[in-house]
Amino acid sequence: MPHAVEVTGLRKVYGEKRAVDGLDLHVAHGEVVAILGPNGAGKTTTVEILEGFRSRDGGDVRVLGQDPQDGDRAWRSRLGIVLQSNNDLAEATVAELVRHFARFFPDPRDPDEVIASVGLQDKVRTRARQLSGGQRRRLDVALGIVGRPELLFLDEPTTGFDPQARRSFWDLVEQLAADGTTILLTTHYLEEAERLAGRVVVVRDGQVVAEGAPADLGGRTARQALVRWTQDGQTREVRTDTPTTTVVELTGVLGGEVPGLQVLRPTLEDVYLSLIDGAES
Numbered sequence: 001m002p003h004a005v006e007v008t009g010l011r012k013v014y015g016e017k018r019a020v021d022g023l024d025l026h027v028a029h030g031e032v033v034a035i036l037g038p039n040g041a042g043k044t045t046t047v048e049i050l051e052g053f054r055s056r057d058g059g060d061v062r063v064l065g066q067d068p069q070d071g072d073r074a075w076r077s078r079l080g081i082v083l084q085s086n087n088d089l090a091e092a093t094v095a096e097l098v099r100h101f102a103r104f105f106p107d108p109r110d111p112d113e114v115i116a117s118v119g120l121q122d123k124v125r126t127r128a129r130q131l132s133g134g135q136r137r138r139l140d141v142a143l144g145i146v147g148r149p150e151l152l153f154l155d156e157p158t159t160g161f162d163p164q165a166r167r168s169f170w171d172l173v174e175q176l177a178a179d180g181t182t183i184l185l186t187t188h189y190l191e192e193a194e195r196l197a198g199r200v201v202v203v204r205d206g207q208v209v210a211e212g213a214p215a216d217l218g219g220r221t222a223r224q225a226l227v228r229w230t231q232d233g234q235t236r237e238v239r240t241d242t243p244t245t246t247v248v249e250l251t252g253v254l255g256g257e258v259p260g261l262q263v264l265r266p267t268l269e270d271v272y273l274s275l276i277d278g279a280e281s
């Protein structure tokens with residue numbers, strides 16, 4: 001089966017600025033992929049080209065087998081797009097909006113279940129303009145998933161969420177992924193990418209600079225560990241490929257428990273920051 005998203009050599013130019021500069025991206029059906037990158041890296045431009053909202057200047061793009069530039073209504077109904085809050089509809093209530101959007105799709109989810117899944121069941125009669133920023137964003141997500149999309153685009157979905165709302169949103173995304181939804185998300189939260197994505201793609205200056213499972217991005221698992229401990233009242237540390245051996249040796253030298261022992265590996269954030277070091281912003 002072809003990929004859900006196939007992008008080769010994508011280019012987009014704004015005047016002198018090469019916003020997307022030969023970007024390749026492949027997303028298999030059922031995969032959850034996170035695009036990471038600094039401000040201005042070209043993430044939103046890429047996603048909006050895939051959604052059919054922006055034209056491109058070069059490259060091949062197929063989304064669910066279709067070139068987004070020629071996407072018709074039937075194709076669009078298979079996508080879930082979480083738009084930025086739409087103020088034109090701010091006078092409508094949560095229930096009215098979700099029910100209204102459901103009507104555009106051939107096989108929508110139950111609107112009440114969708115409202116509950118984003119945690120807005122107590123707000124069904126509240127007008128969109130009276131919701132808080134985070135609640136508004138949850139409504140956007142509800143509108144994006146009510147059509148039971150095969151492919152869901154989430155552009156910085158949890159910006160403005162409180163920690164609890166973010167965690168329940170992650171549960172919801174995991175549920176959607178377990179149901180087989182293919183998900184492409186952009187985020188600035190490394191923890192979010194690590195929790196949700198099977199694969200992360202790091203974009204810098206309009207190109208992919210690294211990709212892989214969050215655990216081994218940039219050879220992360222292969223990188224040296226840092227072993228740190230306290231000895232003679234001082235913090236000591238050593239970088240090593242064999243931390244277990246180091247700890248065993250220390251145990252022997254110190255005659256038992258190693259005070260203040262820590263074995264540290266680079267976090268996804270450490271790896272990410274080293275990959276984008278020196279990027280334009």
Ligand SMILES: Nc1ncnc2c1ncn2[C@@H]1O[C@H](COP(=O)(O)OP(=O)(O)OP(=O)(O)O)[C@@H](O)[C@H]1O
Pocket residue numbers: 014017019037038039040041042043044045046
């Ligand atoms: N409509 C536009 N006209 C001119 N330049 C644009 C336009 N949209 C984006 N750009 C430029 O293209 C580059 C990529 O922007 P884009 O919004 O795709 O980045 P991003 O990775 O989504 O950033 P962020 O993390 O800030 O959302 C930036 O330099 C931006 O200034």
